[in-house]
Amino acid sequence: MSQIANTPVNDLLSGLDAEQRQAAETLRGPLCILAGAGTGKTRAITHRIAHGVHSGIYNPTSVLALTFTTRAASEMRTRLRQLGAAGVQARTFHAAALRQLQYFWPQAVGGALPNLVEHKAPIIAEAARRLRISSDRAMVRDLAAEVEWAKVSMHSPESYAKIVESREMPNGLAPVSMARIFQTYEELKDDRNVIDFEDVLLLTSAILEEDEKVAASVRAQYRHFVVDEYQDVSPLQQRLLDLWLGSRDELCVVGDASQTIYSFTGAKPDYLLNFATRFPQAKVVKLVRDYRSTPEIVSLANKVLATRRIETSVPDRFVTWPEPLELIAQRDHGPSPEFFEGTDDENEAEEVAQRIKQLINQGQDISEIAVLYRTNGQSQAFEQALTAHSIAYVMRGAERFFSRREVKEGMLALRAALGVSAQEENVSQLVRDVLSSHGYSANAPSGGTGAVRQRWESLSALVRLADELVAGKAAQGEQCTLHDIVRELEERAAIQHAPTLDGVTLASFHAAKGLEWDVVFLAGLSDGLVPITYAKDQAGYDEERRLLYVGITRARVRLYLSWSLARTPGGRAHRFPSRFLDGIKSAGQVSSRPQSPVKRREQKLTPAVCGTCGSFLTSAKERKLKRCASCPAAYDEALFESLRAWRSEVAKANSIPAFVIFTDATLMSIAEHRPTSEQALGKISGVGRSKLERYGQAVLELLAEHSG
Structure with a gap:
């Protein structure tokens, strides 16, 4: 048993902060951990599990920790092993369900389980x-x-x-x-x-619902559950979790509603947000100390979420999304986030590549740099720019590492060497010798990127992984063998836990979830991309805002945010920076560039005050109404109802949501100010030129009719 396994409980928890320790010491009953980005949630829950095992409250084999990626599950298993809780099962929902389905199918259904596609x-x-x-x-x-x-x-x-x-x-x-x-x-x-994979969850749920013996067997096996990234749970996953739990409440969930970015896949943050309602006796612990990012980056992340809200379709009712966790930075200060714009997509990519080259020349580890964007289609410009500067890159979300031909060939070669190798004193050199016949060399091939470069990078990753295993064994006073390396590779291949590759990471915001780098470039931050054009309602805009928040919080030390004014060189400069950047550029440095011919959207902001009591207006709704929510309305309620009825008819006729025409707040403002001309109507917040052209005359006629 490792030295950590014999460590007293107090020593085991001594490295946790006050909130993490509070979570780790809550071993029974329902527990909800609201954990902001970079606040050490994995550390908190692994120490909680290890504490339960060491104190004898948990049998390690009766604990099931659920995650959403094989990478996260592998990391959790590694940490639990290091903490002396090796018997705990840490799996994805699908992996846990598939294992149970394979075991119980013959007795519950009979015959062989259908093949999984x-x-x-x-x-x-x-x-x-x-x-x-x-x-x-x-x-x-x-x-x-x-x-x-x-x-x-x-x-x-x-x-x-x-x-x-x-x-x-x-x-x-x-x-x-x-x-x-x-x-x-x-x-x-x-x-x-x-x-398919969804069938795995559906069939497992069906067997648990219909076969009492199977359900009893599973519930006898697993008594304590931990669910990471609980804001991303789908109705189907929640159904399966409920069946695993039965009537018990030994459940710990960890999540952050501010990182809900998978609603389009069916994920629902409602289960996290309503956890305390479902379990009134639940303890809720908030982790807000950010250990990942500098205060400058944390401040920017907090500002991006500060105005987030969701508008419901219920008339006269605005619901504020639960207050986001305001992160508190724990690291030393670093450089301010930097904002810059390109004249077009190629120019923006070139600007990014030049900055990356400068950072590498200054000693920055290339594998600690990432370029993130909204859609995978944006990657091409950055691939070309990095290649032109002979900068290696790795595409995340492309072909799986262990599915690459060179990786399969390398693993076969190492497996074959097990039968002929008699000398393993220097296993690191042995791995190099075996892989050298498949394209590995100590130095990278010249010529930038491409198939040859990718092959070398893949094989180099296998070599680095072997070196890490050798060093890890040596630190424990053990000798690493080729058998150990082959076994580790096979285990990683089974769960698709790829090693770290050398190169700048190119990834979408979604693919970057759960990862972090020293340096992050958030590129293509133009309206139409962030938020994406098909975000058509307030809920869609808010999810896009959360997506930007996730991107920002991937950075530890340096953060760059950029956009371009046109799509192609020489094209019309019709783009604007993302609306989510309005009012936050002051938190960073704006690179000096020639003045854009496009009129800038951002304006100097002055605090808005209530026209009734003179208090500062803090919400978007209050600023639209130009008064506090608690101050009496100055508008005619009958006129407001008439405006709403008109809006409802127009929305129905055009098959669009009512708030797309005008929000309730805008209608209240119209009813309050009673504009008599298009010029006056256009000055009301929420109207705008396009809406004025489309609906202005009808609104003015309704106002005139009501006044008459």
């Missing part, structure tokens, strides 16, 4: 062809995403057909066609006797 695309494409619906690769991906949403939201093809009209379909597809694709997809799977 990793990718829906081929079957989705065939379903579309059978229905004579043309589709390209991108559309097939969107169709697969819609099917996944339906299944994690627990819709069968029959129930989905009843609600599909309310969904926005991929590529303008008719709702009835999407419902038929879903139905045909399920039929094709049945014909081929295969299941």
